[in-house]
Amino acid sequence: MHPALSGLPPTGRSPDVPAPPAPAANQEEVRRQNLGAVLRHVHVHGPTSRAELTARLGLNRSTIRALAADLAAAGLVTEKAPTTTRRAGRPSLVVSPRSTRVYARAMTIEPDRLRAARVGLGGRVLDLREVEHPRGSCPADAVRPLSWLIRDMERTAGPDAICVGAAVAVTDTTHGRDGRIRIAGPDDALRVAFDAEFPSGPPVVAGDMADIAALAEQVRGVAAGVDDLVYLHGGPGVSAGIIIGGRLVRGHGGHSGKVGHMVVNPHGHPCRCGSRGCWETEIGDAALLRHAGRDQESPDTVAEVLRAAADGEPAARAAVEQVADWLGFGVANLVNVVNPDTVVFGGSLREVYLAGAETVHRRLDELALPASREQVQLRPAALGGTAALVGAAELAFAHLLADPLGGAAPA
Amino acid sequence: MHPALSGLPPTGRSPDVPAPPAPAANQEEVRRQNLGAVLRHVHVHGPTSRAELTARLGLNRSTIRALAADLAAAGLVTEKAPTTTRRAGRPSLVVSPRSTRVYARAMTIEPDRLRAARVGLGGRVLDLREVEHPRGSCPADAVRPLSWLIRDMERTAGPDAICVGAAVAVTDTTHGRDGRIRIAGPDDALRVAFDAEFPSGPPVVAGDMADIAALAEQVRGVAAGVDDLVYLHGGPGVSAGIIIGGRLVRGHGGHSGKVGHMVVNPHGHPCRCGSRGCWETEIGDAALLRHAGRDQESPDTVAEVLRAAADGEPAARAAVEQVADWLGFGVANLVNVVNPDTVVFGGSLREVYLAGAETVHRRLDELALPASREQVQLRPAALGGTAALVGAAELAFAHLLADPLGGAAPA
The missing domain is CATH 3.30.420.40 (ATPase, nucleotide binding domain)
Structure with missing residues (x-):
């Protein structure tokens, strides 16, 4: 299937819509795309054998082997023999996300509380803290307390743990000077304040609470798939x-x-x-x-x-x-x-x-x-109360999944 | 840019959303994708020099040369020296869509009339006919008169003209047995009837009139780009x-x-x-x-x-x-x-x-x-009255643009 068409809904009745402007592709992008496809698969579906990855992603065995080896060398996945196997012969190695090593900072600014979590690759909530947030506070007031929660959690993380992304879900309405509601959305003041708290970490991306909860339900909730x-x-x-x-x-x-x-x-x-x-x-x-x-x-x-x-x-x-x-x-x-x-x-x-x-x-x-x-x-x-944190983590992992060995990827 | 992200709106404020499940890609798909990108560019923007294609698509010169040569050999484009050139030195060849050779059958079923056009690659309306359509007729009743209009126009087409796709825009509401409006949409009966009229041509795809007009305005109208x-x-x-x-x-x-x-x-x-x-x-x-x-x-x-x-x-x-x-x-x-x-x-x-x-x-x-x-x-x-025909042609060209040398492409 043409990659540009792959995001279309799989309906039987209306398969024929024009593709959006097709991007030109080169060899380097193909490798990035395939590394991302493998990492995303184990991130969403959990540990998966190389044989199953081969079948699911439509790539050949040697390609999957090379991609998994690259991801393992980067410290993003492990490859292990399965603990039980039903078939005779050499079992296919199982590729698993390194959930306790590779994590995202996920945060929420809610009307009356702030929450922060460390979420491991694969969507596992490793640690979670919350504090009250006075109603009517401005979102930027939340940055310092959230940063404290994050630093507090990171003190207990393993020595090889690595943060690959950070995101905050924000209830996105605020009152304008005319008294009418306005949309704050991903706020520059918010980003600047987070950058000041975490000058060396990955940048904090902000998203709307409902968008982020939708993502969470679609990746790991009642609307999976x-x-x-x-x-x-x-x-x-x-x-x-x-x-x-x-x-x-x-x-x-x-x-x-x-x-x-x-x-x-x-x-x-x-x-x-x-x-x-x-x-x-x-x-x-x-x-x-x-x-x-x-x-x-x-x-x-x-x-x-x-x-x-x-x-x-x-x-x-x-x-x-x-x-x-x-x-x-x-x-x-x-x-x-x-x-x-x-x-x-x-x-x-x-x-x-x-x-x-x-x-x-x-x-x-x-x-x-x-x-x-x-x-x-x-x-x-x-997903109830954790939807926003799970979704914020998905937002935070997006760059790693788009380009597993580029940018902020661990060595 | 990661291809899976390329369809996102270019907003400055919210660049960070997760990519959809990244499709795995292989070498053959890359070539298809790049041929499609070149053909789509000249289809949408008209004659373009190889130098400009190189700059616009982010591919290197030798790749563009090879892609354009393949498209020319398939009879989809011409490559010619520009008639005027501002710079000294050997001018970059201009790649143009072969609008009078490569065409789509574009049709509309409107509340009170039927229209059919031959639309050339590049969006040029080569010929256009219309007849009345009694109000309240069922869409399938339109198939025979539309087929006559198409055949009538094709008698005057050049001997090397080739039809690469066909689409019909349908006003998509009809009355159900309970008297309440229902959505007919791309109708199986319609498709079967068209297949019977044109057993050897490309299949007729159907789309909703408003969707198709939106496409037309976005590709060639007031909302271009x-x-x-x-x-x-x-x-x-x-x-x-x-x-x-x-x-x-x-x-x-x-x-x-x-x-x-x-x-x-x-x-x-x-x-x-x-x-x-x-x-x-x-x-x-x-x-x-x-x-x-x-x-x-x-x-x-x-x-x-x-x-x-x-x-x-x-x-x-x-x-x-x-x-x-x-x-x-x-x-x-x-x-x-x-x-x-x-x-x-x-x-x-x-x-x-x-x-x-x-x-x-x-x-x-x-x-x-x-x-x-x-x-x-x-x-x-x-685009006024021609929006639906121009949009139907875009729908009809979609397969060719997604895979210029595969499927229905001319030899």
Whole structure:
């Protein structure tokens, strides 16, 4: 298959779309690409025999042997005889990621806490710390405490451990001077502050929390291997990570997925963005509390309403149904626009979906076009609280996986 | 740059996203890829000197010479000395697509007409025919008249002309047995019928009209070279072609872009899809006529209202304003979800946008998040009526450009 076409969804009905401008390739790029393919395979799927790598990647045995040897020499993988083997004859060596040696710094800046983890190649969380983060702080205020957590963890790492990348997931909205919500996104001030804390380490890349959680669910969660995915995250705000054809849809400036600010109810409640009737005003945490007659917005209160609904309290039950109704409404719009294979519900929307699935599906059936609706799966997120850290680690590993022996790769 | 990353949007702020699963590559694929890159360059940009190809594609001179020679030997390009040269010394040969020899069959099945064209490599429309198509006909009924048009044109083609691909753009909605609109999409019945008409030619691939027009505007129209694009087409129905990171967003089953069925007005008018308040009920042709107090839906009547609005007739003027208001409303939602660089208005929405641009921009300013809104350009479509044929030809050329000397390539 032409490499430029490989990211397309494997649908039987519409295989014939033009390839994007085909990049020219040379021998060096081919080797980089193949090293990346082998390393990515063991990173995502875990220890794999050379025979299976040969079959899966469509390269010949001697090529796989040479690539694995190069990765092993660089300290990125081990090659060992399998502990058990079913077949007679010389067993195929098993290639494994060196998870405790090669790691990424993964961090999150959440509305009320900061977390940092060391995540090993292969996606193993080796160590994890968290501290509180006062609400309303600016993201750059998080840099110093996060750096402390990282340094604290690195003191206990093995002497040969090597950090190959660093990433931070940021809830990406902030308030502008006009009082309207703005998108901070990967922030230059943030990058500069991290560079000052870690002058010699790999640069810290920043990503949007929902994009990063979408990646995590697609690589290691409920949507593993799914090419067309909308991940919806609910909390004080609502946003989405959208993956189409196996690629994160970032948009022109990296601001895609601000689905919480689709207007769904032109005569609805004012939104903190300055508009009215945004989806967030109907399915965000504040909406759930409003419908339930509670007036304080905190994760505990949201959890309390969800518990009360499960226990059958009528006001809480009705609140969940009302949010589920608007959830189905907006999901139908996204299904019509994007035609995903899977919609994943995360954050507080995971619990709303589980409690009100019937209502969500009923609205979807009413409002989405049959062809798209019949194909879509709705799923609660699988990774829960670690999704953002697991996803940030994927972001941090991206450069190593694209070019295993170049740049920041260990010697 | 890693080939797998090459489709990403060139934004300064968020360069660090994980590559999709990297495909393994071998020597044969590299050659295919490079032949495709050279042929695509001259197809999109027209005659180009070997020196410029060397600079643009990042390959060395001897590689470009060999690739161009292979393409010339296959009859796909010519290599000639430039007619004028500014520099002293031996001029670099100019590589040109053989537009009159190598062509695609491009066809459209529109609500009220069928069109067919022979489009040469390089995007030159060599010949074009059209016939009426009774409203409400099934797409498969179009196959025989389209085949007649094609055969009629091919009788006048040169003796060495060779057809390398065929594609048809289809307005993709049809009515299901329950009376609700369904998506026909690339239809098996259509493909079988075309195969019966042209048993020995290249297979006919089918695509959605809006997707195909989006491609045309991105390759040769107002959005040339733009990587993140929403193309909105208005007519009796409303749909979009969405291109993100240089790739058409097709969705899981190829049904993405059904933006006409986003619900924007929960208390609005019933839609032919069975839902209520779909965007189409506020910005489709019927909405314009309703607001203007006309009751017959035909392209002529729509054009009449637009003319009357331009002439200052109050009812027509108010109707355009009302449609423009809802147009801005829905565009704001799409801008928040997708964060495109450019939104292109085609079909009757082109005229609505031109007449009501101020209103569209005002709504966008009210409803879209500043970060995304400040980046987006709104543009009327440039290609007009030929967009679908030009885009269908791009779809038809895709296989040749992906693998110039394989498959259907001429000897």
